[in-house]
Amino acid sequence: MYPSRFRYEAPRSLDEAIGTLRDGGDYAKVLAGGQSLVPMMKLRFASPELVVDINNVPGLDYHRAEPDGTLRIGALCRHYVLERSELLKSTQPTMAAAAPLIADPIVRNRGTLVGSLCHADPQGDWASVVLALGGSVVAQGSRGTRTIPFADFVTGPFQNVLDPDEIAVEAVIPAAQGVRSGGYLKLERRIGDFATAGVAVALETRAGNVIRAGIALTGVGGSTIAATEAAAVLTGHPLTPESIEQAAELAAQAARPRTDHRGSAAYKRHMVRTFALRLLSRDYTPAQEKAERAA
Amino acid sequence: MTIVYDDPEGQAEDVPVRRIKFTVNGRKKIAEVEPRLLLAHLIRRGLGLTGTHVGCDTTNCGACTVLVDGRPVKSCTMLAVQVDGRTVKTVEGLAGASELHPLQEGFKEEHGLQCGFCTPGMMMAATALLEENPDPSEEEVRWALSGNLCRCTGYQNIVKSVLWAAAKLRAEAGEA
Known part of the structure; x- marks a missing residue:
């Protein structure tokens, strides 16, 4: 498979790259790693007239x-x-x-x-x-x-x-305001496949209280989904088995999965709940529970 | 080196051909390529190095894996123009003048291939692994090769082949 014909520029500075894009006609694409763009061009899902390859621009690999x-x-x-x-x-x-x-x-x-x-x-x-x-x-x-x-x-x-x-x-x-914890779990049929479902959890804790929570979902809707209600129930107090359970349920409700060759909508929703539970339970320690009971 | 382009509308002067300089398996090369030419095709058709295989052509299978500046890349998913000024190593660059590379020996000794289609990609991915980690665990070998698909072996003997080569390379390094 070949991409359709395009003009290729490999500028040596950001200013040059931006200038090339500005002068470059209606349909230009920036090429960095190319691991999505090149396959899309080969499949003719993308047919840019101009490709601006930024790989020769120094100082961007940090x-x-x-x-x-x-x-x-x-x-x-x-x-x-x-x-x-x-x-x-x-x-x-x-x-x-x-x-x-x-x-x-x-x-x-x-x-x-x-x-x-x-x-x-x-x-x-x-x-x-x-x-x-x-x-x-x-x-x-x-x-x-x-x-x-x-x-x-x-x-x-x-x-x-x-x-x-x-x-x-x-x-x-952004810089953490508390101690960071969290993780990312992804179900895939094999390595390299797109996610059947994925869940990202990012927590910040101070003095045992969750002061910031972010939960986002991969592959279970027409866009990346911010499970804001799930995150909200975690914020402002220590993690408890109840808040974890509630957040996992709200995350599953936030998912908008569709049945396809990777799995049924119900299965994907279930996986979101399971992943959220697993990720949040990791950050829940019996020590916290004990402190909570004592208090 | 000649690559022939289609010119269905008779607009040859509009085809944006670029001259690139690069190194393949230690030899300096110059090529004139259309930007949409993929690295895999520059290697196979332009250089005649047909050890690099094109399998899925969709960035999945890893049969077309070569090293660019020492790191494995899927050559069906990189433009040939992008190797301007860079160094490419293909499976043909592994063996010495008269002896096989330890990885090639390993695949022979441990029966690491059946049809052989995935083998060049496996070897190039393994080359980079052993450069970075001369004493990998089985798990690390499996992880490093997880971007390369094999439909024959079930991977068992491929993993054994890489571990065999790792041991041989370590022994050689110890002797040196």
Whole structure:
């Protein structure tokens, strides 16, 4: 399979890349890892007239924590780097859990987190993770730079709010206000398949109380789903078996799955509930329960 | 090296051909490619290195895996123009002049292949694994090869082959 014919530019700087996009006609695509874009082009689901390959733009492959704990992930930071990152393992449990589950090990060598966010596939794993963590995307274009909360970034399947001359240059995960916990679980038929269902949980706890909770669902609707009601019942008090049970049930209710070759709608909804229970139960310790009873 | 492009509308001058320079298996190359040419086809048709196989053509099977700057990539999912200035290694780059690479020996000794279609991709993925981790566990081998599909072996002997090669490479490194 071949993509349809396109013009290819490989600029050496962001300014050049943005200029190329601005002058580049109606239908241009930015190429980073290419692990979604190239297959889409081969299948002719995407037929851009211009491909702007940013792989030669230096200085975009970083992921780093600011002194205040804000995490920044550059547009060319590939999944395999995040999978091996000690920084994520020590400070970002939800991201560290998701990184090894993205696609397969070979795809992870090329694909990028920011590219995955831009691709806006309802079955994208990073989208759920970043949504649960309350992250955002920084876009740079000919009119300057803006930060877009990820919750507002995706407008529909494979659609985002970027202007034609804008490039998503980094993803930002805000600093934790408490102790982070959480994780990501994904059911897939085999490694490399899209999620049958996936659940991202991101909690922040201070003095035993959950002060922030984010729960997001992968592959169980026409978009990545923020299970806001499920997250709300967890916030403001310690985790209890009851609040965990209630949150898992609300997460399952937030899912909008459809029956397909990966499973029935009821099965997928059940898996969302199971994954939410498992992830939240991990953070629930009998010690907390004891402290609670004593109080 | 010649690659022939379709020109159904007689618009040859509009076909955006680019010149790229790259290294394949230690040899420097220059090619003129249309941007939509996939790396797998540059390797197979342009360079005549048909050890790299195209299986699913949809980023699933890993038969087309080659190393680009030392990391395994699915060459059906990368544009040929993107290897400009980069280094490519294919399965033909594994063996020395007269002897097999330990991975190739391992696949022979442990019967790591039946039809052989997935084998080049398996070997390239395993090459990168052993570079990064010379003493992998069985679980780590399975994990590293989880982007490569085999429809014959059930993977058992492929895993054994890679562990065999890892042991041989460690022994060789110990002797050196």
